[in-house]
Amino acid sequence: MVSTTKIKSVDFYRKIPRDLTEASLSGAGLSIVAAMAMLFLFGMELSNYIAVSTTTSVIVDKSSDGDFVHIDFNISFPALSCEFASVDVSDVLGTKPSWEKAAEITRQVYDPETDGRVLLGSVDCTEEPTLCKRSHIQGYPTIRIFRRGNDLKEDHGHHEHESYYGDRDTESLLKMVEGLLKPIKKEDHKLALDGKTDNAASRIKKATVSGGCRIEGYIQAKKVPGDLTISAHSEVHSFDASQMNMSHFVTHLTFGRVISEKLWTDMKLLFAYIGGSHDRLNGKWFLNRGQFAANVTIEHYLQVVKTEVVSRRFGQEHSLISEYEYTAHSNVAHGYYYPVAKFHYELSPMQILISENPRSFSHFITNVCAIIGGVFTVAGILDSIFQNTVRMVKKIELGKNI
Numbered sequence: 001m002v003s004t005t006k007i008k009s010v011d012f013y014r015k016i017p018r019d020l021t022e023a024s025l026s027g028a029g030l031s032i033v034a035a036m037a038m039l040f041l042f043g044m045e046l047s048n049y050i051a052v053s054t055t056t057s058v059i060v061d062k063s064s065d066g067d068f069v070h071i072d073f074n075i076s077f078p079a080l081s082c083e084f085a086s087v088d089v090s091d092v093l094g095t096k097p098s099w100e101k102a103a104e105i106t107r108q109v110y111d112p113e114t115d116g117r118v119l120l121g122s123v124d125c126t127e128e129p130t131l132c133k134r135s136h137i138q139g140y141p142t143i144r145i146f147r148r149g150n151d152l153k154e155d156h157g158h159h160e161h162e163s164y165y166g167d168r169d170t171e172s173l174l175k176m177v178e179g180l181l182k183p184i185k186k187e188d189h190k191l192a193l194d195g196k197t198d199n200a201a202s203r204i205k206k207a208t209v210s211g212g213c214r215i216e217g218y219i220q221a222k223k224v225p226g227d228l229t230i231s232a233h234s235e236v237h238s239f240d241a242s243q244m245n246m247s248h249f250v251t252h253l254t255f256g257r258v259i260s261e262k263l264w265t266d267m268k269l270l271f272a273y274i275g276g277s278h279d280r281l282n283g284k285w286f287l288n289r290g291q292f293a294a295n296v297t298i299e300h301y302l303q304v305v306k307t308e309v310v311s312r313r314f315g316q317e318h319s320l321i322s323e324y325e326y327t328a329h330s331n332v333a334h335g336y337y338y339p340v341a342k343f344h345y346e347l348s349p350m351q352i353l354i355s356e357n358p359r360s361f362s363h364f365i366t367n368v369c370a371i372i373g374g375v376f377t378v379a380g381i382l383d384s385i386f387q388n389t390v391r392m393v394k395k396i397e398l399g400k401n402i
Contacts, residue, residue: 024387026383026386026387026390027383027387030379030382030383030386031379033379034375034376034378034379037375038371038372038375038376041371041375042368042371042372045364045367045368045371046364048359049359049364052356052358053356053357053358053359054354054355054356054357055354055355055357056352056353056354056355057352057353057355058350058351058352058353059350059351059353060349060350060351061223061306061347061348061349061350061351062351063223063306067223068220068221068222068223069220069221069222069223069255069256069304069324069347070218070219070220070255070256070257070258071218071219071220071221071228071253071254071255071345072217072218072252072253072254072255072258073215073216073217073218073228073250073252073253074214074215074216074250074251074252074253075214075215075216075230075248075249075250075251075253075341076212076213076214076215076248076249076251077212077213077214077215077230077246077247077248077341078212078245078247078248078249079212079244079245079246079247080212080213080230080232080244080245080246080248081212081213082213083234084232084233084234084239085213085215085230085232085233086230086231086232086233087215087217087228087229087230088101088227088228088229088230088231089219089221089226089227089228089229090169090170090226090227090229091221091222091224091225091226091227099120099122099141099143099173100122101170101229102120102170102173102174102177103120103121103122104233105170105174105337105338106118106120106174106177107120108238108239108338109337110177110181111238117181117184118177118180118181120177125137135161142163143163143164144161144162144163144164145161145162145163145164145180146161147162147180164176169227170227170229174337214251215230216251216252221345223347224347225344225345225346225347226344226345227342227343227344227345228342228343228345229340229341229342229343230246230248230340230341230342231246231338231339231340231341232244232338239338241295241337241338241339242295244338244339245288245296245339246288246296246297246298246339246340246341247285247286247287247288247298248285248286248298248341249284249285249286250281250282250283250284250286251282251283252279252282253279253281253282253343254278254279254282254324255278255304255324255326255345256278256306256322256323256324257322277325277326277327278323278324278325278326280325280326280327280328281300281328286298286300286330286332286341288332288339289332295334295337295338295339296332296333296334296339297332297333297334297339297340297341297342298330298331298332298339298340298341298342299330299331299332299333299341299342299343299344300328300329300330300331300341300342300343300344301328301329301330301331301344301346302326302327302328302343302344302345302346303326303327303346303348304324304325304326304345304346304347304348305324305325305326305347305348305350305351305352306322306323306324306347306348306351306352307322307323307324307325307351307352307354308321308322308323308351308352308353308354309321309322309354309356310353310354310355310356311356311358312355312356312357312358320356324347326345
């Protein structure tokens, strides 16, 4: 059995009897200074351990293919009546909404009853396979142009139709229609309501230019470039473009889920640079100041970037907050058709990732031990130097006296 004497032999901290030690005023002063230094450095290390350390990186957006972005809006139109206000959403993946909007505008501008130069229609090839096969439709959606209103073949056997390969947003489709109609002279139709019944005349009115409307709501949009368009629409009214004013006030326009003010406040205390551009248009007026006579469209171009804050604690990673920030550039321009307020948004394929990197507790303990040991050792060295210096001075003085 190992004796206690042998165990005591490995003691690194052997004690000197108190009677053999001598206290001094210089040693006491140095001890107080050393203790204060230890407390100060310990506080600095503790503050550094508690503080949030982050790294910022730009990575490819990790969203999956089926994800949608939440767009929340609250916009007021002083000169647009709610009776006619219409909200339309379209994106680059869909032709149908853009086609339907273009067909509606074309019908209003080029009334088939008074003009008759152009008609826009659609065919579902799952219901009309024979017609689509005869027109050699192989891809969907396909846009065909029939200049004579039919698909009669010429003598050499070619079809009379043409195909459209341009952009498929509403404005591009309307420009295509306008380009097709330029070389076609309009027949002498009476643009007034001569020959129509009183009932028909009563159905054609100008849009209301007073009353105002506040449009508030949200949409779930695909994460691809798209448009949020607010305009006047009615099945039984026509509109005077020169009297339409799409000036508006943006109370609220954000992307992503709505974040509470308290959460924003807490996040900004930790990350001062987050949330500075998530509501860039909020609280701003966009006015038609009369630069153009009529058909004044107000457009906003929004570049949207996702920002995500990730915490890594206890070996696990979880998202603290995910929000969208955007830049905005607005423009007032003369439009081709009826004035609209258009918000064109484009989501970046990249995202900003802010990672919280907490320091390990073991690293904190190691530094605390280093502080205590280092200060204690340095204080001991200084005390030894001071005592030896005093002793040498005394010896020198004693030698001189002898």
